[in-house]
Amino acid sequence: MLRFHNTLSNRLEEFRPLDANHVRMYYCGPTVYNFAHIGNLRSNLFVDILRRYLKYKGFQVTHVMNLTDVDDRIIVFAQERGLTIDEYTAPYIDAFWEDVDTLGCERPEIAPRATRHIAEME
Numbered sequence: 001m002l003r004f005h006n007t008l009s010n011r012l013e014e015f016r017p018l019d020a021n022h023v024r025m026y027y028c029g030p031t032v033y034n035f036a037h038i039g040n041l042r043s044n045l046f047v048d049i050l051r052r053y054l055k056y057k058g059f060q061v062t063h064v065m066n067l068t069d070v071d072d073r074i075i076v077f078a079q080e081r082g083l084t085i086d087e088y089t090a091p092y093i094d095a096f097w098e099d100v101d102t103l104g105c106e107r108p109e110i111a112p113r114a115t116r117h118i119a120e121m122e
Contacts, residue, residue, distance in 0.1 A: 001014055001015075002014070002015040002053070002054075002057070003015060017059065021058070021059060021060055022059065022060045022061075022062065023054050023059045023060070023061045023062070024061075024062045024064070025047065025050070025051060025054075025061060025062070025063045025064065026064050026065070026066075027043070027044070027047045027063070027064070027065040027066075027108070028065070028066060028068070029044070029065040029066050029067050029068070029096075029111065030067065030068065030096055031068040031069075031071055031073075031074070032067055032068065032069050032074070032089045032092040032093050032096060033071065033073045033074045033077060033089075033092065034092060035092060035095050035096075036092075036095065036096045036099050040096070041099060041100075041103065044065075044100060044103070044105055045103060045105060047063070047065070048103075048105035048106055051063055051106060052106070062109055062110070063106075063108040063109055063110070064108055064109070064110040064111070064112070065108040065110075065111050066111070066112055066113070066114060067089075067093055067096075067111055067112070067113045067114065068114050069085060069086075069089040069093065069113045069114055069115050070085055070114050070115050070118075074088060074089060085115060086115070089113075093113075
């Protein structure tokens with residue numbers, strides 16, 4: 001049995017997925033204004049361990065992790081360098097995936113960039 005501390009109820013609760021055999025996980029990935037730091041990678045490693053455990057227990061797992069590729073820092077840094085947001089963030093996204101691969105973590109099935117979904121967020 002897998003139990004989590006529910007911060008809303010402040011209780012330890014048994015994990016029960018909404019769908020008996022399918023777990024959908026969302027993880028807020030890095031803000032790619034610079035290279036990933038230990039906090040980004042620690043979070044990613046935790047999610048990877050949880051995901052592997054759920055698969056081991058027989059669940060189908062769909063993992064979604066966003067890439068925050070727009071924020072005030074990114075806009076300023078890109079403008080200072082005369083680059084588009086995509087041009088500025090691409091090397092940091094590539095480096096993040098290299099770090100994930102180096103750690104031996106599984107990549108998520110879906111990894112949307114925030115800039116591709118701004119209309120849905122408005």
